[in-house]
Amino acid sequence: xxxxxxxxxxxxxxxxxxxxxxxxxxxxxxxxxxxxxxxxxxxxxxxxxxxxxxxxxxxxxxxxxxxxxxxxxxxxxxxxxxxxxxxxxxxxxxxxxxxxxxxxxxxxxxxxxxxxxxxxxxxxxxxxxxxxxxxxxxxxxxxxxxxxxxxxxxxxxxxxxxxxxxxxxxxxxxxxxxxxxxxxxxxxxxxxxxxxxxxxxxxxxxxxxxxxxxxxxxxxxxxxxxxxxxxxxxxxxxxxxxxxxxxxxxxxxxxxxxxxxxxxxxxxxxxxxxxxxxxxxxxxxxxxxxxxxxxxxxxxxxxx
Amino acid sequence: xxxxxxxxxxxxxxxxxxxxxxxxxxxxxxxxxxxxxxxxxxxxxxxxxxxxxxxxxxxxxxxxxxxxxxxxxxxxxxxxxxxxxxxxxxxxxxxxxxxxxxxxxxxxxxxxxxxxxxxxxxxxxxxxxxxxxxxxxxxxxxxxxxxxxxxxxxxxxxxxxxxxxxxxxxxxxxxxxxxxxxxxxxxxxxxxxxxxxxxxxxxxxxxxxxxxxxxxxxxxxxxxxxxxxxxxxxxxxxxxxxxxxxxxxxxxxxxxxxxxxxxxxxxxxxxxxxxxxxxxxxxxxxxxxxxxxxxxxxxxxxxxxxxxxxxxxxxxxxxxxxxxxxxxxxxxxxxxxxxxxxxxxxxxxxxxxxxxxxxxxxxxxxxxxxxxxxxxxxxxxxxxxxxxxxxxxxxxxxxxxxxxxxxxxxxxxxxxxxxxxxxxxxx
Numbered sequence: 007x008x009x010x011x012x013x014x015x016x017x018x019x020x021x022x023x024x025x026x027x028x029x030x031x032x033x034x035x036x037x038x039x040x041x042x043x044x045x046x047x048x049x050x051x052x053x054x055x056x057x058x059x060x061x062x063x064x065x066x067x068x069x070x071x072x073x074x075x076x077x078x079x080x081x082x083x084x085x086x087x088x089x090x091x092x093x094x095x096x097x098x099x100x101x102x103x104x105x106x107x108x109x110x111x112x113x114x115x116x117x118x119x120x121x122x123x124x125x126x127x128x129x130x131x132x133x134x135x136x137x138x139x140x141x142x143x144x145x146x147x148x149x150x151x152x153x154x155x156x157x158x159x160x161x162x163x164x165x166x167x168x169x170x171x172x173x174x175x176x177x178x179x180x181x182x183x184x185x186x187x188x189x190x191x192x193x194x195x196x197x198x199x200x201x202x203x204x205x206x207x208x209x210x211x212x213x214x215x216x217x218x219x220x221x222x223x224x225x226x227x228x229x230x231x232x233x234x235x236x237x238x239x240x241x242x243x244x245x246x247x248x249x250x251x252x253x254x255x256x257x258x259x260x261x262x263x264x265x266x267x268x269x270x271x272x273x274x275x276x277x278x279x280x281x282x283x284x285x286x287x288x289x290x291x292x293x294x295x296x297x298x299x300x301x302x303x304x305x306x307x308x309x310x
Numbered sequence: 311x312x313x314x315x316x317x318x319x320x321x322x323x324x325x326x327x328x329x330x331x332x333x334x335x336x337x338x339x340x341x342x343x344x345x346x347x348x349x350x351x352x353x354x355x356x357x358x359x360x361x362x363x364x365x366x367x368x369x370x371x372x373x374x375x376x377x378x379x380x381x382x383x384x385x386x387x388x389x390x391x392x393x394x395x396x397x398x399x400x401x402x403x404x405x406x407x408x409x410x411x412x413x414x415x416x417x418x419x420x421x422x423x424x425x426x427x428x429x430x431x432x433x434x435x436x437x438x439x440x441x442x443x444x445x446x447x448x449x450x451x452x453x454x455x456x457x458x459x460x461x462x463x464x465x466x467x468x469x470x471x472x473x474x475x476x477x478x479x480x481x482x483x484x485x486x487x488x489x490x491x492x493x494x495x496x497x498x499x500x501x502x503x504x505x506x507x508x509x510x511x512x513x514x515x516x517x518x519x520x521x522x523x524x525x526x527x528x529x530x531x532x533x534x535x536x537x538x539x540x541x542x543x544x545x546x547x548x549x550x551x552x553x554x555x556x557x558x559x560x561x562x563x564x565x566x567x568x569x570x571x572x573x574x575x576x577x578x579x580x581x582x583x584x585x586x587x588x589x590x591x592x593x594x595x596x597x598x599x600x601x602x603x604x605x606x607x608x609x610x611x612x613x614x615x616x617x618x619x620x621x622x623x624x625x626x627x628x629x630x631x632x633x634x635x636x637x638x639x640x641x642x643x644x645x646x647x648x649x650x651x652x653x654x655x656x657x658x659x660x661x662x663x664x665x666x667x668x669x670x671x672x673x674x675x676x677x678x679x680x681x682x683x684x685x686x687x688x689x690x691x692x693x694x695x696x697x698x699x700x701x702x703x704x705x706x707x708x709x710x711x712x713x714x715x716x717x718x719x720x721x722x723x724x725x726x727x728x729x730x731x732x733x734x735x736x737x
Contacts, residue, residue: 063397065422077732083725084707149560150568169506169563171714254506258562258710269703272394277699 050289057282074283085284088261091175092291095182095243095262103183104239107190112220114191115198129192131185140252143181144168171259178260182249186242190235197231198224233303240295244288263288351381352635355399355408357392366655373651374642380635400424406630407639412445412621413690414532415698416455419625420448426626427452431637435644437665441688445621455623456640458649459659461585462681463513463618463691464602471498471576479603483521483549486606490556493579500556502578504569505713508706511561512692513618514582515709519546520616521608525687528616532696534734538727544719549608551716562710567591584620585678586658600674604681617685620694621662697733704729 023031057074061067078085110128114121131139146153147167155164168174201224209219225232247264250256256265263284270281354371358364364386371382385405392399392409399408400419410416419425425448432443432453446455471477475496480486490500505511520528523542530536531543558569558578570591572578581588582605589597604614624643626636642648646666653661654670660678661668668679682688693701708726712719 063401081728081732083729148568149563150572164560166560166563169560171562174563254562255508257508257707258714270699276397277703 053282053285053289056279057286059279061278063276063278070279074280077280078283078287084257084261084266087259088263088266089287089291091261092244092246092263092288094175095179095246096240098179099183099186099239099243100236103186104190104235106183107187107235108194110187110191111194111198114195125192125195129188132188132192134185135248136182136185136246137248137252139181139185140178140249143177143249144253147177168253169258174253174259178249178253182242182246186239189238193231193235193238194228197228201227229306233299237299244292244295263291350379350635351383352407352632352639353383353385353405354639355392355405356384356386357389357409359386359388359392362656362658366652369655370643370648370651373648374639377642378638380638382639400627400629404627404629406632406636407624407626409622410455410625411690411694412455412457412623413694414696415690415694416446416625417448418697420450420452420454424628425454426628426630426633426636427454428456428626428637428640429453431456431641431644434641437646437663438644439664439683441685442621442662445688445690446623455621455625456644457621457623457662458643459653460619460621460662460682460688461659462678463517463582463584463620464604464678464681465580465606466573466583466588466600466602467580468573468576468596468599469601470599471579477579480606483606483608487553487556490553490579494556498576499558499572499578500580501553501558502569502573502581503557503561504564504566505561505710506563506565508702508710509691509693510566510569510583511709511713512701512705513584514550515546516618516689516692516695517582517605518549518608519543520618520687520689521605521612521614522546522549524609524612525616525689528689529695532692534696534700534730538723538730544723547712547716547719547722550712551719554713554716561713585660585674589658589674598673602674602677615686616689617682617687618689618691619682619685620691621688622659623662700730700733704733 056067058069058071059067060070060074110124114125118124134142144152149155149164149166149169152167154167158165166173167177205223205227206219209223214222245264246262247256247268250260250262251265251268254260256262256269267281267285267288270277270284356364356367358367368384371384374380375382383405387395396410396419400422410419416425429452432446438446438457442457443453446453446457448454472479475493477489477492478485480489493500503511516528519531522545523531527536527542531538536543558564558572561569566583566587567590569578569581570583570588573581573588574592574596585602588600592600604617607613624640626633626640630636644663646661646663649661649663649666650670653659653666653675657670657672657675660671660675660682664683668676671679689695692705696705704726708722712722
């Protein structure tokens with residue numbers, strides 16, 4: 007602020023601020039900045055700080071250095087499966103669900119028959135919360151009373167879709183993808199509608215095939231949508247929690263970092279220090295994606 | 311920013327005024343709730359969120375209100391949420407008296423200095439066994455809990471299924487295994503089993519350990535003083551592994567409710583449960599057919615001495631400003647009359663006070679009274695007998711892993727032991 011006041015003293019022009027203006031700017035910018043510091047950066051730094059302690063939520067806070075991280079990496083069996091599962095979520099949603107959503111959007115955009123009907127049917131799961139999707143998954147995949155085993159009629163040796171730790175993660179990903187696909191589809195559909203048809207015509211006149219037109223002309227013009235979809239996909243994968251929590255509290259093959267954080271921090275005899283260490287790991291993973299995204303964005307911005 | 315016209319300035323001022331008013335509106339309710347209640351009432355934190363217990367407790371507190379002309383204010387929270395939030399609850403502004411569990415799970419909070427000592431009340435108590443007193447006592451030798459009711463764990467079965475096939479109640483583990491084998495041949499799942507929620511299988515482990523190694527070993531194992539790689543512990547898992555072929559398959563994907571339903575549908579023969587559990591899944595007509603027997607003997611040195619019977623009761627928060635009123639209420643809750651009112655409404659438990667009338671009990675309740683009153687020792691349950699973080703973070707996972715791969719006992723016990731060391735060393 008002193009810079010502005012100094013400048014104002016020298017240069018009397020249309021760009022000066024009255025004291026009241028400064029106060030208003032200060033308040034209107036200050037409140038959001040303070041809220042941001044208090045609600046986002048404060049807790050983040052507090053978590054990082056707590057991750058070096060063994061606080062249990064009630065007693066005194068003892069500094070334990072990197073002990074929590076050591077335990078986490080070497081002596082906490084659910085940790086590595088959770089990391090693996092989180093990355094599997096990113097990969098599955100990013101490489102399977104998202105492209106599939108794009109494919110559906112393109113097909114619908116071409117105007118197949120009953121496209122309105124398909125559109126609303128495919129979008130329907132998006133209005134359900136993932137916890138509900140989890141309950142639906144249980145109705146379908148339960149070993150003894152589930153719909154799928156009833157249809158397969160494998161009474162003698164029913165498949166344990168949600169209890170088998172090698173199988174259940176795929177069933178859950180399938181259920182999550184069911185919802186994610188609809189979400190991605192609707193975003194791309196909106197994007198495709200706004201693509202100027204003359205671009206496609208021009209490409210066709212120049213002799214481009216339909217595939218070429220799509221990948222060389224249409225997809226690049228969808229860049230803003232691509233970015234949004236990419237961000238949403240990563241966020242959905244890293245914050246996944248409710249669906250596995252509804253199914254089996256995120257155990258037995260369905261471990262996720264978010265669940266481990268909750269399990270350790272909430273609950274009796276809470277291990278807040280240890281849970282914070284897991285949260286810091288999740289933060290680091292998220293930061294990896296955020297930094298990559300920002301770098302891309304800033305570079306892209308310069309080029310344009 | 312361009313300097314704006316006076317018209318804009320007014321709207322900005324209005325905006326600021328609006329913001330200030332909004333902030334006030336957010337802060338106001340917080341100020342209101344900060345005021346305390348009057349002195350002639352007692353606040354109770356209740357985890358009895360299910361319909362039946364909730365109504366039953368309401369009647370008990372009504373009776374107390376009439377008796378004492380004090381107002382009882384009940385603050386009911388969802389059962390699981392109450393448990394999960396207990397730390398924050400005790401650290402914040404807890405109610406005067408609140409419902410909780412006996413044993414290690416209570417001692418843990420007594421050690422943290424969150425509970426008020428009620429040893430003076432205990433001197434006047436009558437009708438509680440020594441085992442009950444032990445479970446209400448903290449590690450410092452002072453009493454903290456008023457026990458209210460308990461429910462024993464046992465092996466449940468349908469009388470008609472046993473009669474139909476001519477099965478007999480097994481006394482020893484060998485007979486138990488032979489019976490399971492016979493049921494298997496008869497096309498039944500011998501032992502109904504569901505561990506999706508993680509805790510139900512703990513009951514089987516507790517019983518196997520107490521029968522094979524005795525109550526004292528079980529308690530010190532739960533207290534973190536024994537090694538999980540001890541051959542005695544491996545023996546327990548080994549016994550369990552021998553029974554695994556007769557357990558329902560896919561237990562990690564099945565809830566205990568589904569397991570109990572298979573018992574009700576006569577698809578399986580037996581199941582290890584607590585008294586309130588299987589009955590809920592039986593139709594009213596079938597409930598008569600439900601019966602149980604004590605978990606069979608493994609080592610004759612320990613016989614069937616120990617019974618797993620979790621005790622629920624009341625604690626007084628140290629932070630409460632109404633210690634006198636709280637203690638008066640607890641004194642009432644320890645009387646046979648108070649327990650009778652509750653159990654008339656909720657027949658899934660039995661009274662702890664042996665002066666309480668058992669005339670309204672059903673057959674199962676009466677049998678349960680026999681079971682616990684003949685018990686030489688009473689254990690709580692794994693998640694009540696050990697540190698909650700050890701039970702939920704280590705043992706749930708370990709047992710589920712054992713159910714998936716029962717053959718790697720050495721690796722499993724080594725895993726548990728190394729995690730146990732970190733958790734128990736953390737204080």
